[in-house]
Amino acid sequence: MATLTERRQRKRRVTLLDLAEDLGLSTSTVSRAFDKDAVIAPATRDAILKRASELGYAPNPMARSLITKSTGIVGIFVTDITNPFYPEVLTKLTAGLQSIDLKVMLTVADSSEDADDQLRLLLSYQPDVVLVLAAVLSSEAIEACRNAGTPVVFFNRRPADARALGVTCDNVGGGILVADHLIDLGHSKLAFVAGRADTSTNIDRWEGFSSRCVERGIPSPRKFDAGSFSYDGGYRAAHVLMNDQQPPEAIFCANDILAIGLMDCLRREYGIAIPGDISVVGFDGISMASWPSHALTTVRQPVEKMCTFTIDVVRKLCQGKALKPRIERIPGELIERETTTRGVKA
DSSP states (O other): OOOHHHHHHSOOOOOHHHHHHHHTOOHHHHHHHTOTTSOOOHHHHHHHHHHHHHHTOOOOHHHHHHHHSOOOEEEEEESOOOSTHHHHHHHHHHHHHHHTTOEEEEEEOSSGGGHHHHHHHHHTTOOSEEEEESOOOOHHHHHHHHHTTOOEEEESOOOSOTTOEEEEEOHHHHHHHHHHHHHHTTOOSEEEEESOTTSHHHHHHHHHHHHHHHHTTSOOOEEEEOSSSSHHHHHHHHHHHHTSSSOOSEEEESSHHHHHHHHHHHHHHHOOOTTTTOEEEEEEOOGGGGSTTTOOEEEEOOHHHHHHHHHHHHHHHHTTOOOOOEEEEEOOEEEOOSSOOOOOOO
């Protein structure tokens, strides 16, 4: 542990007052130099910014927020970052938000159990907007955001709250695309491998898939619960499928990483040929799904359009605009690769 003398010898953080005294200017003049919209002589601004860089000074955004009533922070809240879909989304969202001069604060909750507590911690940093990805929030947590005056935007989630604002892939429509694709190939014994049962993405994909099968006159698909949107979940689900007395001809997995885990198990432990013996479809369109080792047929989410919509909504909210509640649903696209083939009729 450092001694008192050693702590005193450490370099002290340069403050706005230090910079102003060094330059012989008022603190208000120096402060304006860091506000791109403030009126200040260009030469004075340049001199202040140059000296600030030399001294290692950077404005304190939290202190500045007391004056502007805005932190310029977008809090992104997730509980599942292991699904490869979300790191890909986070990269695009972060770049887009930074391009409009917003700062991103990522908060990851270990599980749904501590999600509410972690959200309240995020709110203590006074973000201008909270963006919810891959998380299920309680009504109490959402109300805490409203009480704090912090708008919430949902990404790829369809909360039950009628006042919600956000964007999602048309997951019901995506499930219909998969059902039509497999039925058109001649398959009639279908199965669905579910992820987390409490997520709107899982519920909607199953709804579209199962209802379309019934509409097309084939038996309702059998549902198998993987318990999570994960590789391990898909691997475990494959064992359950193979022990079932009525093995399917084709399987729709609630996301790509589930499908990849399932296929690896079927091939390695049971010698199942895909698509020769069983057709498999995923959902999301992650980069990994296109790898030659997987070549997975999938429904690609319209990530670019979803991110563009989200960034525009966040920008408007940060500008203080009032937006009507809505969940924008954008259609996905079926990408046919090498894991589906025409069924063999007896």
